[in-house]
Amino acid sequence: MSYSVIAPWARVQQAWQENVLLQWDQQGTLVKVESNYQPEPNSSIPRLSGPVIAGMPNLHSHAFQSAMSGLTEYRGQTQDSFWSWRDLMYRFASKLEPQHIEAIATWLYIQMLKSGYTSVCEFHYTHHQTSGQAYSPISLLAQAVMQAASHSGIGITMLPVLYQYSGFGAQPPQAAQGRFLNEPEQLLRILLELQKQHPISAQRAYGVAPHSLRAVSPESLKQMVALMDQHFPNSPIHIHIAEQTAEVEACVALHQQRPVEWLLNHMEVNERWCLVHATHLTEAEVQRAAASRSVAGLCLTTEANLGDGIFPAKDYLAAQGRIGVGSDSHIAVDWRAELRLLEYGQRLLHRQRNVLCQADQLQVADFLFDASVAGGAQATGRQVNGLAVGQQADFLVLNADDPILAEHSPDTWLSALVFSERAGSQPIRDVYVAGQMVITDGHHAQEDQAWQNYRQTLRHLLQHS
Numbered sequence: 001m002s003y004s005v006i007a008p009w010a011r012v013q014q015a016w017q018e019n020v021l022l023q024w025d026q027q028g029t030l031v032k033v034e035s036n037y038q039p040e041p042n043s044s045i046p047r048l049s050g051p052v053i054a055g056m057p058n059l060h061s062h063a064f065q066s067a068m069s070g071l072t073e074y075r076g077q078t079q080d081s082f083w084s085w086r087d088l089m090y091r092f093a094s095k096l097e098p099q100h101i102e103a104i105a106t107w108l109y110i111q112m113l114k115s116g117y118t119s120v121c122e123f124h125y126t127h128h129q130t131s132g133q134a135y136s137p138i139s140l141l142a143q144a145v146m147q148a149a150s151h152s153g154i155g156i157t158m159l160p161v162l163y164q165y166s167g168f169g170a171q172p173p174q175a176a177q178g179r180f181l182n183e184p185e186q187l188l189r190i191l192l193e194l195q196k197q198h199p200i201s202a203q204r205a206y207g208v209a210p211h212s213l214r215a216v217s218p219e220s221l222k223q224m225v226a227l228m229d230q231h232f233p234n235s236p237i238h239i240h241i242a243e244q245t246a247e248v249e250a251c252v253a254l255h256q257q258r259p260v261e262w263l264l265n266h267m268e269v270n271e272r273w274c275l276v277h278a279t280h281l282t283e284a285e286v287q288r289a290a291a292s293r294s295v296a297g298l299c300l301t302t303e304a305n306l307g308d309g310i311f312p313a314k315d316y317l318a319a320q321g322r323i324g325v326g327s328d329s330h331i332a333v334d335w336r337a338e339l340r341l342l343e344y345g346q347r348l349l350h351r352q353r354n355v356l357c358q359a360d361q362l363q364v365a366d367f368l369f370d371a372s373v374a375g376g377a378q379a380t381g382r383q384v385n386g387l388a389v390g391q392q393a394d395f396l397v398l399n400a401d402d403p404i405l406a407e408h409s410p411d412t413w414l415s416a417l418v419f420s421e422r423a424g425s426q427p428i429r430d431v432y433v434a435g436q437m438v439i440t441d442g443h444h445a446q447e448d449q450a451w452q453n454y455r456q457t458l459r460h461l462l463q464h465s
Helices: 063-068 082-093 098-115 140-152 175-180 184-197 218-231 245-255 259-266 283-291 300-306 313-318 335-350 364-380 410-419 447-463
Strands: 002-012 015-025 030-034 052-054 056-061 117-124 155-162 204-206 237-241 273-277 295-298 322-325 395-398 428-433 436-439
Touching: 002 030, 015 410, 056 273, 056 295, 056 322, 056 364, 063 082, 063 098, 063 447, 082 175, 098 117, 098 140, 098 428, 098 436, 098 447, 117 140, 117 364, 117 428, 140 155, 140 184, 155 184, 155 218, 155 364, 184 204, 184 218, 237 259, 245 259, 259 283, 283 313, 295 364, 300 335, 313 322, 313 335, 322 335, 322 364, 335 364, 335 410, 364 410
Parallel strands: 002 052, 056 117, 117 155, 155 204, 237 273, 273 295, 295 322
Antiparallel strands: 002 015, 015 030, 052 395, 395 428, 428 436
């Protein structure tokens, strides 16, 4: 059995095409994408209400941090930084129970869908009880996140995090990090339990996230990759890298190499890898990272919020580097805001306009959208790379009557979508994931109940802060 719709316009193969037939099978995989389609007289194929674009993969999420928004926006030290923010995050994470994590993630994933994210890579590192002892089963908290993905309907790549140390040189972990700690064999056990309860499917994939070079030893990193090669071959590997200058300095002090330099010298970095943030790169690292075919995982709103720095996007993209975007700590859950800030950061840095484009693609929003869908899909390890046969039927139906898009032509739809903000605007009307409509006219079927569960959870957490 197959399912079909006709889009009046759709972005296919990096171009807008008219009267596009989208047809998918029972698994939600596209089996036909045909432009200029002329249906038979009296055809029953539904016609969508507006232009269609691919769903955006969100390649970096810490779901529980979405409940922290607004709690860290004050100066608590002489000089606030990522590191002071991290201490506050640890205190918040210490209060979370399984039901809290599921409620937070469910509400977050519904918000992602409403904003046009149809896939998420969950960089999940809260594993154990507040005492640091393992739950039974050990995968209990990760199971809560997987349930949230199922309830919301979003596609997920679960990335349990390997975390061992508090700093370079195998510094002993802090007491507040006890919930995060695992050895490679324990993390594999979590993955195998998850796979048994939530089997791999078109909507579900697994990978691993060595947290960072400061939190994992070189030996454990290599062991973890070897275990994944054995049990989850070709699965994604995501790692925080070069986010902070202090991290770079500490890596140089121990290894006499910068983090990205060390990783490229010691690991087989290829298409499986997502280098999250990679903010601080030398010119040589830019060239080598781009050539590795890995994806730079950019989380612009979080990076700005934490004062990380500005990724060298102009040079990296000129070197044919691959990118994707994520919402990370979720102070913003909107891929449009990530792309906007990516370009605006470069405008401020270079004091130019329309920086991130190419000679054959002069529309900045079009170029960044296409690049982020492709790079995000690669980072998920799932078939979600746009509207093409063999990919999932993950797509967004735009509201061409919205004040942001009204009276625009296809040439400027994405530009208006990315670079315009209006109070009350709702330019994304419907959202499909694997051919299932999960957002209808801006609303999710479980949104009201999810909101009540989330609000009750938030009330409990904030009252006990």
